[in-house]
Amino acid sequence: MRRAMTLLLLLAVSGCTGPVRSFGVYESKAANTARKTASAVATAELAVQVATRDRTFGRTAAQTLAEAARDAGDTQGIFDAIQPPDRRSDQLRSQLDDLLQPAVSTLEDLRTAARRGDVESMARIAAPLEKLAGELQDFDEAHR
Amino acid sequence: MQAAGRVLDAGLKLLDRQLIDSQGMLAGKVDDLELTPSQDDPQRLYVTAILAGPGALAGRLGGRLGHLLERTANRLRDSPQDRPARVPFGVVKQLNSAVDLWVAKEELETDRLEQWARQTIIAKLPGAGDAPQ
Amino acid sequence: MKNLVQVALGVLTAIGGFVDIGDLVASTATGARFGLALAWVLAVGTIGIIIFAEMAGRVAAISGRPVFDLVRERLGAGMGLANLLASFFITLLTLAAEIGGVALAIELATSVNYLLWVPLVAIVIWVVVWRLPFETMDNTFGLVGLALVVFLLAIWRLHPDWHGLAHSALHPTVPQGEGHPTYWYFAIALLGSAMSPYEVFFFSSGAVEQRWTRQDLIINRTNVLIGFPLGALLALALMFTAAIVLQPQGVDPTHLSQTVLPVSLAFGKLGLALAIIGIFACTFGAALETCLSCGYTVAQYFGWQWGKFVKPTQAPRFHVVVLLSLLAGTLLVLTTIDPIQLTEYSIVLAAAALPLTYLPVLLVANDRDYMGDKANSGVSNLLASLYLVLLLVVSVATIPLLIVTKAGG
Numbered sequence: 001m002r003r004a005m006t007l008l009l010l011l012a013v014s015g016c017t018g019p020v021r022s023f024g025v026y027e028s029k030a031a032n033t034a035r036k037t038a039s040a041v042a043t044a045e046l047a048v049q050v051a052t053r054d055r056t057f058g059r060t061a062a063q064t065l066a067e068a069a070r071d072a073g074d075t076q077g078i079f080d081a082i083q084p085p086d087r088r089s090d091q092l093r094s095q096l097d098d099l100l101q102p103a104v105s106t107l108e109d110l111r112t113a114a115r116r117g118d119v120e121s122m123a124r125i126a127a128p129l130e131k132l133a134g135e136l137q138d139f140d141e142a143h144r
Numbered sequence: 145m146q147a148a149g150r151v152l153d154a155g156l157k158l159l160d161r162q163l164i165d166s167q168g169m170l171a172g173k174v175d176d177l178e179l180t181p182s183q184d185d186p187q188r189l190y191v192t193a194i195l196a197g198p199g200a201l202a203g204r205l206g207g208r209l210g211h212l213l214e215r216t217a218n219r220l221r222d223s224p225q226d227r228p229a230r231v232p233f234g235v236v237k238q239l240n241s242a243v244d245l246w247v248a249k250e251e252l253e254t255d256r257l258e259q260w261a262r263q264t265i266i267a268k269l270p271g272a273g274d275a276p277q
Numbered sequence: 278m279k280n281l282v283q284v285a286l287g288v289l290t291a292i293g294g295f296v297d298i299g300d301l302v303a304s305t306a307t308g309a310r311f312g313l314a315l316a317w318v319l320a321v322g323t324i325g326i327i328i329f330a331e332m333a334g335r336v337a338a339i340s341g342r343p344v345f346d347l348v349r350e351r352l353g354a355g356m357g358l359a360n361l362l363a364s365f366f367i368t369l370l371t372l373a374a375e376i377g378g379v380a381l382a383i384e385l386a387t388s389v390n391y392l393l394w395v396p397l398v399a400i401v402i403w404v405v406v407w408r409l410p411f412e413t414m415d416n417t418f419g420l421v422g423l424a425l426v427v428f429l430l431a432i433w434r435l436h437p438d439w440h441g442l443a444h445s446a447l448h449p450t451v452p453q454g455e456g457h458p459t460y461w462y463f464a465i466a467l468l469g470s471a472m473s474p475y476e477v478f479f480f481s482s483g484a485v486e487q488r489w490t491r492q493d494l495i496i497n498r499t500n501v502l503i504g505f506p507l508g509a510l511l512a513l514a515l516m517f518t519a520a521i522v523l524q525p526q527g528v529d530p531t532h533l534s535q536t537v538l539p540v541s542l543a544f545g546k547l548g549l550a551l552a553i554i555g556i557f558a559c560t561f562g563a564a565l566e567t568c569l570s571c572g573y574t575v576a577q578y579f580g581w582q583w584g585k586f587v588k589p590t591q592a593p594r595f596h597v598v599v600l601l602s603l604l605a606g607t608l609l610v611l612t613t614i615d616p617i618q619l620t621e622y623s624i625v626l627a628a629a630a631l632p633l634t635y636l637p638v639l640l641v642a643n644d645r646d647y648m649g650d651k652a653n654s655g656v657s658n659l660l661a662s663l664y665l666v667l668l669l670v671v672s673v674a675t676i677p678l679l680i681v682t683k684a685g686g
Binding site: 002035036038039042043045046047049050053054055056057059060062063064066067071133137140141144 | 384385386387388392454522526527528529531532534535537538541542544545546549550553613
């Protein structure tokens with residue numbers, strides 16, 4: 001229910017659920033998406049860092065990772081709901097999706113591991129995150 | 145009640161002032177004034193009473209907001225009267241930064257909403273009558 | 278004349294009670310996105326609230342009446358009502374945000390959904406407002422709020438680049454990737470969080486609750502001149518830690534869990550516990566303050582008996598308003614609106630309404646009828662007037678910037 005409401009609110013604010021008029025606008029939305037996802041990924045990285053070093057409570061780590069996973073999922077959902085206006089945008093979309101998909105699924109795996117208190121797996125699952133964050137940030141900068 | 149006959153700028157010195165009763169408790173504000181023409185000279189008006197309460201304020205504010213205020217207040221009072229609560233000027237002891245009264249607020253008409261709130265809600269909650277530390 | 282312990286208590290309470298959910302969100306978000314480029318706004322806001330809180334406290338001590346009580350006399354019934362409606366609405370929004378903040382703090386510790394905590398939090402808030410004596414309530418949550426000092430200590434533990442930080446604070450620039458309109462939007466939000474209207478209502482009414490007299494003018498000055506800057510230091514610490522840890526990683530904090538990450542890194546579980554306790558205490562304390570302020574503003578406009586210094590049966594309408602406001606705030610949070618977003622809206626709207634709150638303070642503090650020889654000096658008036666001009670500019674710029682930046686997104 002809350003996810004739906006947040007999604008609705010975010011959609012209303014972003015002002016766009018249908019097609020976007022130009023590549024320029026689509027590009028900036030894509031960049032924004034990359035930036036937000038990079039933030040969630042970086043949050044997860046930090047959370048895993050403190051969890052594996054036993055510098056946080058299990059429940060707090062679980063909460064942090066759950067929120068990061070939710071943010072990434074919501075951001076991806078909003079972006080995917082926007083219809084690309086042209087071919088170039090289409091290509092941009094698949095480029096970004098190649099980054100979003102692994103980000104979202106890794107974060108979801110981390111959320112599950114944290115819920116189970118499985119700290120050992122967390123470091124392993126989080127391994128690709130650093131590279132992903134960098135790629136997302138590069139994407140953001142390139143298309144801002 | 146003697147006609148005090150003091151001339152003052154009612155707008156600045158009287159309206160919207162705080163009413164304070166004989167116990168030092170707050171008893172509302174001067175929302176409006178009741179003016180009565182003098183016996184000898186109908187051109188002269190005396191302030192014969194202070195009007196207090198949402199009804200009186202509504203009258204002064206006018207417009208839809210005033211109307212709303214008035215209807216809410218009338219609904220909450222148990223008395224069917226439509227006129228605003230009246231504080232006769234005779235009970236006014238002193239006019240300084242606030243308006244000091246000779247009587248306790250319970251004796252005033254303006255206390256009706258307060259009594260309603262007390263009876264229907266507050267008195268039913270535990271500890272309502274406990275003195276503050 | 279109160280003794281030294283009481284003075285110290287007042288100062289400590291002022292420090293621990295300074296930060297609320299608005300400061301938390303604004304300072305952390307600003308630090309993460311702009312580093313220390315907006316630290317100067319915190320300084321400006323703190324000086325502003327110091328000037329006006331001192332005035333409000335002085336008014337209460339000399340005249341025995343809080344500022345809002347006198348708004349109607351000064352501005353007239355119509356303007357006073359407009360002021361009341363705006364102030365009440367914003368204070369109610371802030372109350373909802375604080376309730377959300379308390380629930381989020383508990384969620385952070387327990388991982389149990391914050392919505393489940395909201396009704397319990399509301400009930401406890403009401404019980405505390407109903408039963409606890411004013412000073413006990415004020416002091417307890419103010420003192421526990423001092424736990425936030427862990428953020429200040431964390432700065433050292435994180436071994437920051439001091440030169441870089443100092444440079445960024447003293448030579449503010451808009452970072453790459455952020456626009457100028459967004460910079461100013463965040464500046465306004467930060468100012469709104471530092472100078473929140475309810476703080477004036479509460480401080481002013483609180484002075485009457487505690488029966489301040491002429492003798493307490495010194496306490497007033499001490500609390501304000503020592504307590505507030507040190508309290509602002511805690512808010513600044515939030516900005517610092519976000520700038521040191523979150524900004525380099527590109528983290529844009531939209532959850533409390535991100536706010537406390539720097540403390541986890543610096544001090545581990547102990548620090549985290551203190552941070553969560555501190556956040557709980559300061560948001561809970563602010564919830565109490567906003568809840569009472571909803572009652573204060575309405576009761577003081579209509580001239581009803583108000584306050585915790587009388588028996589509840591002697592101020593029934595006041596307590597009814599307090600109860601209804603708490604209910605309304607709780608229901609607003611239960612609509613599942615994001616509490617952090619709600620906080621952002623409350624501080625931005627507060628910024629837009631600042632002149633409404635602060636102009637009456639200046640007017641009343643100059644009134645010799647009430648203030649006698651303690652009316653404002655020429656210097657105070659000059660400073661306060663300059664601030665009012667600033668607040669008017671801020672007020673006018675708020676809504677356009679909100680629209681242009683899409684709420685800082």
